[in-house]
Amino acid sequence: MTTQPGPTTTTPIPVEMIDPYRDYLNIPPGSALLPGGALGATDLPAFTKLDEYTKAPPYTIVVCSHGGGISWTELMKAAYTLKANQYKQLGYIKEFTYYEPFFDVEKQTSQLETVLAMKPDAVVISPASPTALIPIIDKFYDAGIPTVIVNSQYTGKKFSAFIMQDDRLFGKLQALWLVKKLNGKGKIVVLRGAPGEGPDIYRWEYGAKPVLDQYPGIEVLGVAPTGWSYDGGKKATEAFLAAHPTIDGVISIGGEPTAGAVDAFIEVGRPLVPMTGEDSNALVKRYLKYHGKPEYGNFDTCFPTMPVWWAAKGIDAAIDLLQGRSIPRTQVYAAAYIPTEAIQSYVNKYHFDKFPDDLWWNAIWYTGLTYEQLKDMFGVK
Structure with missing residues (x-):
């Protein structure tokens, strides 16, 4: 919504x-x-055009994260990698690259300049700043590269898709x-x-x-x-x-x-x-x-x-655009929450007490990883 x-x-x-x-x-x-009204405000049409970015697979996809080095962004990276590997197996992705600037705007700007020179088939960007990255992100859009903004707030007006939670x-x-x-x-x-x-x-x-x-x-x-x-x-x-x-x-x-x-x-x-x-x-x-x-x-x-489902949604949107599909340009979701009265029941069901501190509960529902895969990832027997 x-x-x-x-x-x-x-x-x-x-x-x-x-x-x-x-x-x-x-x-x-x-x-x-x-200022600027609703999140994801843009003068562009509400939906992308059919065949606007159509290209035959397999594709080169690049993800430019905003963070790194903390448990939540590590889980996000795992979710991105899982989704990319699924598309590789289906023949849609030939090369997947993931960049982390560790919340450093200058570093992310430099990384994006490098990616722009690579001319990927699509890019998924989680901006480290709502405003500072507008000039470089505009360059991707102007170059005709499907540009999907996820996870972090962004006030630029040029993007192919904008998918996030309202923080x-x-x-x-x-x-x-x-x-x-x-x-x-x-x-x-x-x-x-x-x-x-x-x-x-x-x-x-x-x-x-x-x-x-x-x-x-x-x-x-x-x-x-x-x-x-x-x-x-x-x-x-x-x-x-x-x-x-x-x-x-x-x-x-x-x-x-x-x-x-x-x-x-x-x-x-x-x-x-x-x-x-x-x-x-x-x-x-x-x-x-x-x-x-x-x-x-x-x-x-x-x-x-803050669910890590942005990984799946971001790559899905990139593939949809490259397949010529028309998708909503802006998708902003209300913040979700876990009721405190449900905490003990979830612990009983999923044995979260056996997992390390680095686990984020939304991983159970939103990464695409199965419970057994999460156990293996965190070394839980």
Whole structure:
């Protein structure tokens, strides 16, 4: 579905009436959350033309990721590789190349320049910045190369397909959840992701922050980047704990940083507080260990998810375009979540407690990997 921009200065929901899992999707018609209107806005036709990019297989496909070096992007790489291998077996792909810039915009720009010179049959790009890569991505589109944008927010207007999750709703859900947990009052700290990266900007600046700004009883003590990592979250939280004798809650816009925050509280002997999160197995393990146990404080968390299905959808779109099919130019999905009340049942069913912290739960449903393949990938017997 295509989502419209969310609210900025709408009347806040009374705290006692907040239902975060309902209200994060309530977006007033005509409201504007950011310049440029809806995500994926473009002056191009809503659907690609039949035979616009038709070419006989086999194809050379290049994926340019935005990240690397953290567990979520490693899982994404595995999903891309699996999908590419499936198309190789069917005779559609002859060569598949995968680039990682590790959240470095300059490095990704350089990689994209290299790829452009290769003249691939199609490219799938997850931009490390919503704006900085527009000039180089425009070159792919202008050269007639099917250009599929996935996963990360992007404000350019030239692309063959744009497929992503609305991270504003991800951040909005988290903020509503924490406001509800704190009854609209408390001192909180914020753990962001990688500076300048789309999900970081959209989850916080256009998602969580506008919600928190509506509740004057919520005081933000500080905001810190984490690089989306456990170590980054732990280090930032240690600094916050040293500086602030009272912290009532944590907004963490990624799952690994939340796990680091939990451990930072435990190591200094501070009572745990409500912290937003994501479907990282590292966080789930800590939720099961500390939730509902007063001796550790008042710990609770929520589990919105950023599925790695962009891998399959991105390569599928590239192949569809090269096969001459007409596809929607923009596909934006609402943020998904895993209900906390379902966590234990999923652990019982899939034995997630036997998997390492690096697992992301959405891998079970969205990578295309079977359960047995995931067990082999993570060394689980």
